[in-house]
Amino acid sequence: MSSETDHEVCGMSVAIDVVGGKWKLHLMWALEAGPQRFGRLRKLLTGVSEKVLAENLRQLEAGGVVHREVFAEIPPRVEYSLTPLGEELRLALRPLEQWGDRHRRRLLDNLASAG
Template identity: 70%
Template structure:
């Protein structure tokens, strides 16, 4: 009999939090859900994120199989980002969290210090 791997012992919630954890990843997924988008467009939609942090988060989402990076052989080069099917399914799973936040905005916003979307 084969020994269970560490992955087999990790709960689904831990895996999901590892993928979307951090200040910007869920916001980034929200932008990517709109369809293929370029780096500069993402940066303009996510006010307050630095280029370094945005690039790092995009690389992490790409490594997790959530985001896809498409490079076009053009001059100047064009790169677009989008959600993969796995990313779209994760985005769908997160939709109820957004609904919950909307429903409880008045009770939570004064305490959370979170800026408006």
């Protein structure tokens, strides 16, 4: 009997661990436009708390998807951007976004009638 974990069997499990949760995919979208400062990300993602935003950025950084750059200025400036790995992931997620756009009305109607 094999002792393989889900991560060893399915790449989808690893990918979901990297981008899972409510805000990580939204962060990927926000960083698509290029480097962003924390305050700008907070404005783009209405409804996210500073704590949750910081946690999600740290997790994406730990996953190698986001780069955090601190500029030696006074006051210090920090920018977040996608790494090459993050950019590749963003491109891989593009078809999912397009699918959602194509089926938006039906999906929203289905969710509304189920709730």
